[in-house]
Amino acid sequence: MVTITQQEVERRLTTVQCAICKQSSFAIDERFMGTDGDWRGICKKCFYTFPVHTDMEFYLRTQPDVPFHLKAISCTTCNHRGVDLDFRATLSVREAIYFVTCKGCKRQFPEKSSLEAFE
Numbered sequence: 121m122v123t124i125t126q127q128e129v130e131r132r133l134t135t136v137q138c139a140i141c142k143q144s145s146f147a148i149d150e151r152f153m154g155t156d157g158d159w160r161g162i163c164k165k166c167f168y169t170f171p172v173h174t175d176m177e178f179y180l181r182t183q184p185d186v187p188f189h190l191k192a193i194s195c196t197t198c199n200h201r202g203v204d205l206d207f208r209a210t211l212s213v214r215e216a217i218y219f220v221t222c223k224g225c226k227r228q229f230p231e232k233s234s235l236e237a238f239e
């Protein structure tokens with residue numbers, strides 16, 4: 121089930137850089153917005169596209185290591201450990217980003233996923 125909106129995803133993507141041109145201006149390509157939660161992000165500057173995954177309920181169920189990883193992420197603002205995963209984007213083969221929300225202060229920030237680097 122997808123609970124996040126397209127607008128929210130586009131807003132949160134501005135906190136990361138394009139893997140190619142290093143700009144931070146993205147959109148979701150609506151032609152590829154599947155109901156299964158697999159969307160496609162597109163850089164507005166260089167038109168590079170990358171997968172965005174929004175069905176985190178399914179992802180967490182199929183990737184048992186991820187919840188442990190999320191519990192270990194600490195917020196850089198309040199130092200609380202443990203975040204909620206809102207969606208993830210694979211900006212390049214080496215760069216998967218988790219977009220998370222701190223459970224303590226509700227700050228939203230991107231976190232590089234170390235788990236997926238070795239897939």
Ligand SMILES: [Zn+2]
Pocket residue numbers: 138139140141142143163164165166167168
């Ligand atoms: Zn770009």
Ligand SMILES: [Zn+2]
Pocket residue numbers: 195196197198199200222223224225226227
């Ligand atoms: Zn926090």
